Amino acid sequence: MRPDEFVRALHLLPAPLHDRALALRAYVKPRRCETCQAIADALRVALTAAHYEELGSAAQLIDTAAQLATRHHLACRPAHEPGRGQVRRWADTSAPLIAATDASWKGRAGGIGYVTSDGRYGLRSRRPGRVDPTGCSRVLVSELRAVEFLLTAYDTPPVGMMVLVDSRPALNYLHRWQDGESGAMPAGYDLRPRHNGIKPTLVRLADLVGARPDVTFAHVKAHAHHALNEAADSLAHMARRRVDESFDVQARAHALVEAFLREWHVALAA
Known part of the structure; x- marks a missing residue:
């Protein structure tokens, strides 16, 4: 579970x-x-x-x-979750929590990424098989999967969290789910249970978002030099490239996030 x-x-x-x-x-x-x-x-x-x-x-x-x-006595250290990490320098920041998510597709390779102002980040690659439940709205579904990837980085997403999304269609679904339209789904998305009877990712996301009116989902313009959006975009691209290329993705991701978050926090303090 x-x-x-x-x-x-x-x-x-x-x-x-x-x-x-x-x-x-x-x-x-x-x-x-x-x-x-x-x-x-x-x-x-x-x-x-x-x-x-x-x-x-x-x-x-x-x-x-x-x-x-x-x-x-105490819960053991969780098993390492591949693709997730945290730059600990900003783990205890007192500023309001802001996050950004993004997705990237090219050919049959995809990637999603997220970054938060408290240093958490994640990236995940995807190469769909012959039977792909995504449907015809591949980019939109990936943008929403990135949001689910972010929110599940926490046992419970922090109260008052703001999530920045550069896809207006994805933002529209997030707002509809918060308004109670949990049955609204992108065209062609397969709603059948996945392996072991698990609900599809977007169904779980719709339920989660619908129960959290305190989480704010807002639009951010892509490629407009917004540090968090640029970091999420870079992570998504890195995850997509990792499908066909071999490199130390974890080290690169950590260094990339550290650089963008340094820029973000310096700007906040100015």
Whole structure:
């Protein structure tokens, strides 16, 4: 279960169980540790039980998870998530959190990227197979996937976060989802569940965005020397190039983000 799916499913639990389960959310991310994974499994099954109104079973499973966590003391370090990183220099910045996302396509290679003012960044490559659920709106869907990639970098996206998007069609969907039109999807996007029954990325994104009216999605003009937008654009291009080229993408991405964020924070302080 993804952290954002876990948080959204907590509404199935009554208040006392809700709070106890929420306190264990650090264990939901993938772990190398067997005990941490057992805690995550107990929480997942507890939410499944709650879905079927088996609250007694849910309570027992949350008890089990809490007992395991108490004996284990602290959540282990999460498994490394490829494509994500953070420039720690700005991790504790007190300024309002602003992020930018972008996507890049050329031929049959694509990439998405994001960067945040607190130093987080991510990039992901994509080469669609013969059966591609994206549909005919490839660039638009990729722009929205980049937003989902950003928001899932957090267990819960920070309150009041601003996300800058240079695609007006993508921005339109984000605003429609916030207005409750969660069924609106780009033309041709395949809504069938993915492997293991997981909801499609944009369906998950629509649910997440619809539940977060406090997150602001705003337009930023592309290639207008906006440091965060330029960083996200460069990360997306780097991810796309990585499909066919071999280079140390993590080191380059980190250096690139550090340079753009230095420019951003210097401008803010001026």
